[in-house]
Amino acid sequence: MFHKIKSVTPFPDFKLNVQFSEGVTKLYDMKLLFERIPAFRQLVDNPAEFADVSVDVGGYGLVWNDDLDLSCDELWQNGTVVKTPFDGLMAFSDATEMWGLNESTLRKAISYGKLVNGVDVCKFGKQWIVAVDAMKREYGAGGRR
Known part of the structure; x- marks a missing residue:
């Protein structure tokens, strides 16, 4: 890995x-x-x-x-x-690559409430950031590399 x-x-x-x-x-x-x-x-x-x-x-x-x-x-x-204030956070692009998903899947997860804006995800400018723990909770611990 x-x-x-x-x-x-x-x-x-x-x-x-x-x-x-x-x-x-x-x-x-x-x-x-x-x-x-x-x-x-x-x-x-x-x-x-x-x-x-x-x-x-x-x-x-x-x-x-x-x-x-x-x-x-x-x-x-x-x-x-x-330890940094950014521990456990990753860009949508990295999350989709690691879990083999499409960015639209994560955007839909936000609209359906599976990923909560301000808790699990946050948008900075044009870039969405997601908590690694939220990805593991919703899509499994492994992720792929």
């Missing part, structure tokens, strides 16, 4: 703040990799390159250059959960 990455922010002291599609944020300490995998040590010598990290196409890892990348599984398993 993949834990798709939405965004990454490099922090001082070689830490990465990683936001996942399922509404979880984790802090990953790169210093542990510097000890285990010599190739990553080049980031210590070049902090500007460390700061140039990006999410790979598809969200299944992070990349620095052609030689350095890091899987979403490593980040998920060895990152430390960070």
Whole structure:
């Protein structure tokens, strides 16, 4: 099972703040990799390159250059959960992908009262946000990835 990455922010002291599609944020300490995998040590010598990290196409890892990348599984398993006000929230687009639904299904769920506006879902501008717990309640715990 993949834990798709939405965004990454490099922090001082070689830490990465990683936001996942399922509404979880984790802090990953790169210093542990510097000890285990010599190739990553080049980031210590070049902090500007460390700061140039990006999410790979598809969200299944992070990349620095052609030689350095890091899987979403490593980040998920060895990152430390960070509490944020946005924990447990996800975009409709992510929810529909993970649960194999159409966005119209979620919109209908709101109109029928299965997903309650202001409690389970909320619209910010043009973007709908849904609580992961509400998705699990209405569509099952698994979701697909």
